[in-house]
Amino acid sequence: MTDDFGFSTRAIHAGQDADPATGATVVPIYATSTYTQAAPGQHKGYEYSRTGNPTRAALETCLASLEGGERGLAFASGSAATAAVLSILKPGDEVAAAADLYGGTFRLFERVFKPWGLVARYTDPPDAPPSQGGDGGVAGFARIITPATKMVWIETPTNPLLQIIDIAAIAELAHKAGALLAVDNTFASPYLQLPLKLGADLIVHSTTKYLGGHSDVVGGAVIGRKDLLQPIAFYQNAAGGVPGPFDCWLVLRGLKTLAVRMDRHCANARQLATWLTRQPQVRRVYYPGLPDHPGHDVAKKQMTDFGGMISVSLHGGKDAALKLLTRTKLFSLAESLGGVESLIGHPATMTHASIPAEIRQARGIDDGLVRLSVGIEDVGDLQEDLRRALAGE
Numbered sequence: 001m002t003d004d005f006g007f008s009t010r011a012i013h014a015g016q017d018a019d020p021a022t023g024a025t026v027v028p029i030y031a032t033s034t035y036t037q038a039a040p041g042q043h044k045g046y047e048y049s050r051t052g053n054p055t056r057a058a059l060e061t062c063l064a065s066l067e068g069g070e071r072g073l074a075f076a077s078g079s080a081a082t083a084a085v086l087s088i089l090k091p092g093d094e095v096a097a098a099a100d101l102y103g104g105t106f107r108l109f110e111r112v113f114k115p116w117g118l119v120a121r122y123t124d125p126p127d128a129p130p131s132q133g134g135d136g137g138v139a140g141f142a143r144i145i146t147p148a149t150k151m152v153w154i155e156t157p158t159n160p161l162l163q164i165i166d167i168a169a170i171a172e173l174a175h176k177a178g179a180l181l182a183v184d185n186t187f188a189s190p191y192l193q194l195p196l197k198l199g200a201d202l203i204v205h206s207t208t209k210y211l212g213g214h215s216d217v218v219g220g221a222v223i224g225r226k227d228l229l230q231p232i233a234f235y236q237n238a239a240g241g242v243p244g245p246f247d248c249w250l251v252l253r254g255l256k257t258l259a260v261r262m263d264r265h266c267a268n269a270r271q272l273a274t275w276l277t278r279q280p281q282v283r284r285v286y287y288p289g290l291p292d293h294p295g296h297d298v299a300k301k302q303m304t305d306f307g308g309m310i311s312v313s314l315h316g317g318k319d320a321a322l323k324l325l326t327r328t329k330l331f332s333l334a335e336s337l338g339g340v341e342s343l344i345g346h347p348a349t350m351t352h353a354s355i356p357a358e359i360r361q362a363r364g365i366d367d368g369l370v371r372l373s374v375g376i377e378d379v380g381d382l383q384e385d386l387r388r389a390l391a392g393e
Contacts, residue, residue, distance in 0.1 A: 001065060007191060008259045015061025016252065027058045029249045051237050055245035059252050060221075063211075066190040066255070067203050069223035073236050074248060078186065078206025079104050080241035081220030083112070085182055085202055086151075087235040091117025093150040096174075098137055098165060099124035099363050100158040102184070103352035111354075119148070124363055134294035136166025138173070145177045155184040156193075157299070160311045160347040160371045161364055162286040164295025167302055171199025180228070186210070186338070191262045193303045201228060209338030210308075213254040213261055219243045261340065264376040265308030271379050272372070272386070273310050281320065281390045283368070286311040309337060310372040311347075318367035321346060325370065327389035330382055337373035342382055345371045 001014040016027050030053055037043040046052050056074050064072035075081040082105055089095065095109065099122040109120040123140030141152065152174040156165040167183060174181040182202040183195035189210040195203055205211060207219035220243075222232055236242060243251075266289075273287035288299040289306030299306055314320040324344070325333050331344035335351060345351060348367045352360055361367075374382065387393075 003065070003068065007066065010065045011062065011255045011258055014065035015058040027055055027249065027252060029245045030054045031245055049245070050240050050242055053242075053245050053248070055248045055252075056243065059248040059255075062252060062255055063205075063207075063221050064223050066258075067185070067223040068190075068194050068196050069203065070226045071229045071233075072221055072223045073229060073233055074207070074243050074251075075220035075222070075236065076241045076243050076247075077218050078184075078204070078208060078220040079108065081204050081206070081222050082108055082184075084232050084235045084239070084241070085204060085222055086113055086118065087239075088231050089113075089118060089150055092119070092148070093117075094119040094121060094146060094148040095151045095153055096121050096123075096141060096144045096149050096179070097153040098122070098140070098155065098158055098163070100161045100163050100365075101153070101155050102159045103347075103354045105153070105155075105184070106352075107354040121146075121149075136164065136169050136295065136298045138166060138169050141170055141173050145173055145179065147177070149174075149177050149179045152179050152181045153184070154181070155187065156302075157187045157288055157295075157307055157309065159187060159309075160286075160352065160369065162187075162288055162293075162295075162307075162309060162311055164288050164293075164299045164302075166298050167193075167195050167198040167200055171201075175199070187307055187309055188303060189258060189262060191259050192266075192305050192307060196224065198302055201225070207251045207254075208336060210262065210265070211254055211258060211338075212251045213258065213339060214250070215336065215339035215341065217247050217250040217254075219247050219251050261376055262305070262308070265338075265374055266305040268376065268379045268382060269308045269310055269372075269374040270306065272374055272383060275383055276310070276312055276386070279387075279390055281315055282312055283315045284313040286313075308374045310374060312370045312372065313366070314368045314370065316368065318348075321368050321370050323392065324389050327392065328385050329388075330377060330385040331372065331389075337371075339373070340376050342375035342377060342385075343373040345373070347371050 035046045060072040121144040180201040183200040203223040205221040331342045
């Protein structure tokens with residue numbers, strides 16, 4: 001299917017032709033570990049499901065189409081996808097990353113790949129106050145990219161402070177240094193942002209989140225040019241961190257409604273973020289859709305909308321945060337994000353607990369920060385849920 005078709009059409013049809021054996025309209029779940037061959041080496045494109053599976057192939061084709069990439073690879077989790085991208089580096093290579101990033105990615109950099117020989121540099125040193133991201137991260141990355149930098153790693157919007165990084169500007173910096181730019185596009189999804197078209201080399205997703213969209217599957221993906229994905233595909237097969245066919249089928253099902261879900265996520269978040277700025281219990285709202293957000297102008301340039309994630313810093317710090325976290329009824333206290341149901345979380349003790357406290361706090365992730373994944377419920381009900389929780393009713 002060509003890019004001439006619209007996003008939703010490709011989400012429903014790319015890689016998902018009727019099953020040639022039965023005519024099934026929906027891609028079947030090929031629950032097989034192995035494939036019968038007519039003779040050694042004579043098969044129908046599949047030998048063993050760690051190496052390839054038709055359900056997974058359909059998902060990979062669809063993901064590549066939605067991101068505008070030449071090839072997609074599916075993994076068992078977002079972390080597995082991240083590790084696969086990092087596997088193309090060598091001991092002594094440097095990766096430059098934004099200071100505000102998912103705790104699991106920081107853990108991979110520091111506790112898995114650092115002992116192996118990877119050097120990670122971050123835009124904000126541990127003893128410096130967090131940058132506000134008004135320049136799209138350009139100054140921070142210009143300071144830390146060196147001749148040894150082989151990869152620049154960004155999220156945008158970032159997790160959990162919703163900073164906006166200028167993908168095109170950082171791609172230019174990375175390429176001048178001879179480095180690849182990898183973008184974790186999980187928070188935005190390809191419906192809101194297309195990093196490859198802005199100069200990125202590789203896209204990483206936790207398909208667990210918006211792409212799956214229903215909090216019922218764990219998965220990951222990498223998308224990019226065929227030549228860049230060839231060594232990552234070798235790692236995918238050799239290391240074996242692949243999703244099962246049912247997991248792939250669930251993500252494919254989620255992709256079919258991604259556009260309509262994201263429209264509702266964005267509309268709900270936009271209304272709640274504006275309302276939260278007026279609440280006396282709230283010290284600060286982090287949402288790139290607010291006109292006074294430091295990255296608002298960059299976000300308008302590279303995104304079609306501002307996403308469904310909001311972070312809130314409360315007056316009263318940790319005590320106020322813990323009370324809010326346990327008082328909501330519709331916002332479930334849970335890890336993860338991007339599902340149809342609204343979630344509330346505490347980054348300091350949940351998603352970013354693997355980052356040492358002193359580094360986490362220096363980067364602005366204090367104990368009074370609460371992260372909201374705004375679902376697609378009726379926004380009036382979500383607002384009332386937060387009002388009651390903030391007021392202690």
